[in-house]
Amino acid sequence: xxxxxxxxxxxxxxxxxxxxxxxxxxxxxxxxxxxxxxxxxxxxxxxxxxxxxxxxxxxxxxxxxxxxxxxxxxxxxxxxxxxxxxxxxxxxxxxxxxxxxxxxxxxxxxxxxxxxxxxxxxxxxxxxxxxxxxxxxxxxxxxxxxxxxxxxxxxxxxxxxxxxxxxxxxxxxxxxxxxxxxxxxxxxxxxxxxxxxxxxxxxxxxxxxxxxxxxxxxxxxxxxxxxxxxxxxxxxxxxxxxxxxxxxxxxxxxxxxxxxxxxxxxxxxxxxxxxxxxxxxxxxxxxxxxxxxxxxxxxx
Amino acid sequence: xxxxxxxxxxxxxxxxxxxxxxxxxxxxxxxxxxxxxxxxxxxxxxxxxxxxxxxxxxxxxxxxxxxxxxxxxxxxxxxxxxxxxxxxxxxxxxxxxxxxxxxxxxxxxxxxxxxxxxxxxxxxxxxxxxxxxxxxxxxxxxxxxx
Numbered sequence: 198x199x200x201x202x203x204x205x206x207x208x209x210x211x212x213x214x215x216x217x218x219x220x221x222x223x224x225x226x227x228x229x230x231x232x233x234x235x236x237x238x239x240x241x242x243x244x245x246x247x248x249x250x251x252x253x254x255x256x257x258x259x260x261x262x263x264x265x266x267x268x269x270x271x272x273x274x275x276x277x278x279x280x281x282x283x284x285x286x287x288x289x290x291x292x293x294x295x296x297x298x299x300x301x302x303x304x305x306x307x308x309x310x311x312x313x314x315x316x317x318x319x320x321x322x323x324x325x326x327x328x329x330x331x332x333x334x335x336x337x338x339x340x341x342x343x344x345x346x347x348x349x350x351x352x353x354x355x356x357x358x359x360x361x362x363x364x365x366x367x368x369x370x371x372x373x374x375x376x377x378x379x380x381x382x383x384x385x386x387x388x389x390x391x392x393x394x395x396x397x398x399x400x401x402x403x404x405x406x407x408x409x410x411x412x413x414x415x416x417x418x419x420x421x422x423x424x425x426x427x428x429x430x431x432x433x434x435x436x437x438x439x440x441x442x443x444x445x446x447x448x449x450x451x452x453x454x455x456x457x458x459x460x461x462x463x464x465x466x467x468x469x470x471x472x473x474x475x476x477x478x479x480x481x482x483x484x485x486x487x488x489x490x491x492x493x494x495x496x497x
Numbered sequence: 498x499x500x501x502x503x504x505x506x507x508x509x510x511x512x513x514x515x516x517x518x519x520x521x522x523x524x525x526x527x528x529x530x531x532x533x534x535x536x537x538x539x540x541x542x543x544x545x546x547x548x549x550x551x552x553x554x555x556x557x558x559x560x561x562x563x564x565x566x567x568x569x570x571x572x573x574x575x576x577x578x579x580x581x582x583x584x585x586x587x588x589x590x591x592x593x594x595x596x597x598x599x600x601x602x603x604x605x606x607x608x609x610x611x612x613x614x615x616x617x618x619x620x621x622x623x624x625x626x627x628x629x630x631x632x633x634x635x636x637x638x639x640x641x642x643x
Binding site: 364368384385387389390391392421456466 | 498499500503526527528529530531533536539540542543549550551552553554555556557558559560562585586588589590591592593596617618619621622623624626627629632633634636637639
């Protein structure tokens with residue numbers, strides 16, 4: 198596997214090993230999780246997120262031998278993410294297999310296969326000489342897209358928006374694409390409009406934490422601005438979504454992270470001003486050109 | 498600070514020549530990457546006792562979407578017949594303002610302070626994440642039509 202971020206959480210002999218994303222790109226270290234409490238700390242401290250939090254949830258269910266209580270606990274820490282949806286999925290699989298471990302392995306293997314297939318469909322949608330702006334990090338899937346693009350005989354260069362304050366774009370997306378040998382450039386979040394205005398990028402790809410049947414998505418803060426600017430410039434926006442639901446996303450509680458995290462990675466200063474930190478934003482369906490669901494046929 | 502506690506914000510982009518231009522408003526100060534101009538600006542605003550709140554640049558879209566911003570003050574570097582020369586990121590701010598029908602007021606501003614000119618997305622303060630400078634989009638002076 199070209200990127201450890203495609204599968205950042207693993208389970209073996211009663212221990213969950215979590216790739217500590219907050220230490221990247223400087224060191225590749227793993228945290229061992231043995232209890233629900235430890236799993237919640239990992240989640241709260243953003244040690245893993247995106248696909249990592251899905252894996253962490255499943256494996257914590259295995260540790261706890263409990264699906265619903267674990268979902269409630271996870272949901273309290275990360276209200277934006279649909280852990281109840283994952284719980285339903287796991288309960289269905291458990292009913293069929295009768296074994297929690299087998300049910301989880303089945304789901305995770307199916308996810309991996311679907312992510313590969315989705316990457317191929319995304320690659321097909323991209324122009325022959327693709328210059329793709331992206332934000333935050335979609336758990337290794339852009340590496341898959343890059344590989345699929347090359348298989349199709351097209352070329353691609355990604356433009357990773359740094360994604361303040363955690364810098365997932367810099368520390369994760371840029372790092373993993375460069376490590377995989379896929380062309381990538383890094384920009385400050387505020388340079389997106391200049392790139393679009395000057396014809397440097399011709400597509401935008403974003404992940405999503407939540408999505409609904411209408412096509413609205415909730416994703417990392419800054420996604421809405423990119424989609425709006427792209428729409429203004431006639432640049433297609435492709436959203437990677439999973440299991441859209443009949444839900445009004447404006448009613449979903451947007452996670453407000455601790456104010457001091459806005460200053461993450463900055464050196465200490467005498468005065469830190471009052472700050473706002475909405476961690477996610479909502480992008481309306483009208484700004485998204487195409488949604489790529491895990492399962493082909495559910496796409497709009 | 499909670500989002501519900503802020504409204505009618507005046508967004509500031511760039512460095513003002515005259516701080517009186519900022520008087521009387523509740524000021525929204527973005528980080529202004531890669532130079533982090535927002536932090537030093539906030540220090541001055543604190544001294545002047547001007548109310549202000551800080552965000553990273555990528556949070557601006559959400560604040561526009563939520564109708565929290567009533568006006569944008571854009572401090573330009575140079576003015577000519579066709580428009581303005583402005584700091585890196587100004588186009589992002591102006592486009593977002595105009596797409597949300599928020600008025601933009603152009604005012605004369607100051608340049609990047611000495612010692613900060615070589616900063617880019619590859620690092621923040623003293624932490625360098627990306628050493629391959631060819632892979633970094635360099636900050637630009639951005640032209641904006643008036």
